[in-house]
Amino acid sequence: MYGFLIGVGVLLIFSIIWMVYRIQTLVSVVKGSDKKIASGSNKVNAILFIVFLLGGGILMFWYSIKEFDNYQLPVASEHGVITDSLFWWSMGVTGIVFLITHILLFIFPYKYQYSEKRKASFYPDNNKLEIIWTVVPAIVLAGLVISGWVAWSDITAPAPENAHTVEIMGYQFAWEVRYPGKDQVLGDYDYRLISATNSHGVDFSDKNSVDDFPSPVVVIPKGEPVLFKIRARDVLHSVFAPHMRLKMDAVPGMPTRFWFVPTKTTAEMREETGNPDFNYEIACTEICGRGHFSMRKVIEVVEPEAYQKWYAEQRSFIQMNPALATGVPADAKEVAEVQLTEK
């Protein structure tokens, strides 16, 4: 019944609109306004541009200021502070250009709306002006590019020697984490070794892999360089840690990396944001299939001492599953056995 009534209502509204449309067309024919170069609508449109300029401008400023703390994620890495400042510098520069050009773009239609009494000025070119507005943007952009380039070079420079290595591997649809263990060297891996018990495909015949250990969360120390070694097992993924201002694709067959220095522990961030449940997160930003939107991993930033303690307490792959040690060569076997007895 309601469906029927709604249908009738919609039909009525459409027929009214239709009538209004026909009547205004006929009226305009009678008035001869269709013969005029610019009808009364010209003025209305000109005014609407001003209305849009004011309305849109107010809305933009109001919302940008009101929501600032919401959309501006707190930053928790050294390079993030730099890229954020680059971002806001760019925002300042482009914001000014945005405002000026839009004010002109919407005021001109009002100011220079058609009048029969006036004639447009014939102003086909002015080389001086063209040169000015080629050179000025070029200089401004050069400034932005160079500062961006300096930051980019620093961020992508090789990681410091003392960086803590963490391997992050993406697969459909989760992340797995591997630490290099006591020797600080990640063991080899081969995708053909992947199995139900060895999801990383770690090659345990490599001595370095014997003490490698997994972790359900990414634990990293505050204030010390951390190197993410990133790889993917099946399709492209992308490691995105928004608070760290960190993003790097995970590519099957081509390991990638990203190093950074976290500046705030999770606890400190909980205090800063006033949210006792706050967690640093990793999300996937490269489309990877059905579960693309659910590849979450938590990063826990702790004080360096706590990190060392936590690190020493972890159990290696082999300790968790001694069966993995079957392929271990003789010389590495001792290390493995030591590990096994240590627990």
Next chain:
Amino acid sequence: MSTASVANHDAAHDHHDHEHHDNFVTKYIFSQDHKMIAKQYLVTGMFWALIGGLLSILFRLQLGFPDMDMSFLRPILGGWIDEAGKLDPTFYLALVTMHGTIMVFFVLTAGLSGTFSNFLIPLQIGARDMASGFMNMISYWLFFISGVIMFISLFLKTGPAAGGWVVYPPLSALEQAIPGSGLGMTLWLVAMTFFIASSLMGGINYITTVINLRTKGMSFSKLPLTIWAFFLTAVIGLLSFPVLFAAALLLVFDRSFGTSFYLSDIYIGGEALPNTGGSPVLYQHLFWFLGHPEVYIVLLPALGITSEVIATNSRKPIFGYKAMIISLLGITVLSFVVWAHHMFVSGMNPFLGSIFMFLTLIIAVPSAVKVFNYLTTLWRGNLIFTPAMLFSIGLVSFFISGGLTGIFLGNSAIDIQLHDTYFVVAHFHLVMGSASFFGMIAGVYHWFPKMFGRMMDAKLGYVHFWITFVGVYMVFFPMHYIGIAGFPRRYYSWTNFEFANMYTDLNMFVSVAAIITFGAQFIFLFNFFYSMYRGRKASENPWRSNTLEWTTPIEPGHGNWPGEIPAVYRWPYDYSKPGAEEDFIPQTVPLSATPESNLPHEQELVKVELEIMKEEEEVLVSNETSH
């Protein structure tokens, strides 16, 4: 069908040397008339715009109202709505993929370039038709076949391609990774192959026609900016589409013939694949070698149309005609050397990232010049707000808003955070999506009288413009905030993450705005089809414009001009020239006929012009007598 031939016979054709016998099939289906082909492109483009728009509404429903019971969509979507009335997450990805593919290729490439390059190139340069009408016809029909295949793929049980419109392997190569990479992806690749062939044929035709078939006096320095834009667009397409074809071909090999161009070290579905040594990044390089120029393929025609519409309706010459051409040329060349800015965080060598950052920000300069020139054209003009003019001003606004955010994204250091977030979505939907779309709509409003001999209703046009203009900003402006907050693209829902577990209100707002904006397009559709039959009859030159197309009869027949093709004596932007009586002087008016308004350097050209005209006359006379 051919029995309709007599009824459809067009009297205008009788003027030609050889008589055409158009029946229904040759006139409306397998037409070789560039104007009809243009209309075919336009209507097909509109059909695809509706489909593409509808798909976006479906996924906006999911994003804006994640708790909504979508059972009511089951009649259309069937099994893609599950028992609980929820949209299937895989199909969500298919929706965004097909929305992107359709909008970029079918609507803004074929629908825009296909329509206006075909329609305007012969009319504005003074040619009877395209260089090869037959190839032009093939071009449309290849596009049509491509569309049919893509359309069929929407209805597959495993769904259409779903790896994003960029179809990055390995996701797009492995059926195990996502069901859409099965038959759906195969059809995607086949459809794109037809599409590439179609756009190459079109492009070759546009280029040849512009170079060879310009009428007497129509030098490159007298071409309207529309033609410059179409010409350079075709050049870009001709050079970059083959690379997409190469990328697609290698992908076909990887998918079907066991090669490893893009595949390496993959363990999926419980087994390790034999492929090694390939690189997914190679595909990205190849794809973006087309993908970035593609942005300009959709944008340049829109900018060309805008230049023409703004100049005409400001009653002022376009400011900096030469600077505009140089900017277009600059954009054309630079568009080929910026592709890797889509790949700053793909794992590509960071040094390459630096190079591409520099090159990318250089391309902002000619774009900025164009904006300033548009503004100066409006300055001290005598502005008439036809719907086309409104949409052109809207385009400039989008071009500024979206262009400026490009400066953030082109900066690799800033891009680390913004890459693949909604900031990018906001950026390209404004600068290439909406701007090009507005250019296309402006073109339809402006050249409708030439296409169908009738006027579109202006008032409906105003309503259409204001709802769409405000609507587009309401949809895409909020996405900047969401993007700065780090919301990733192509997410079915954000509730899994604490950092993105907000802005449900804003997303709802965006979705509502999108639905309203989409709804407003039906005003345009009504206006279009109604005016085609019942609109007011157009006059010969309704916008009092200078370019050649307005010297043809109101409804030009096959061959465009009944008699001789008019010669051209001046540039197309003599609006409001001091001394002239009217505020426009068409290109066909000789300088010698307007001594009162000629500029000093033009006065000197008059002598040359008179000599040429004298010679011409002698030739004509001798031709007459020899008959």
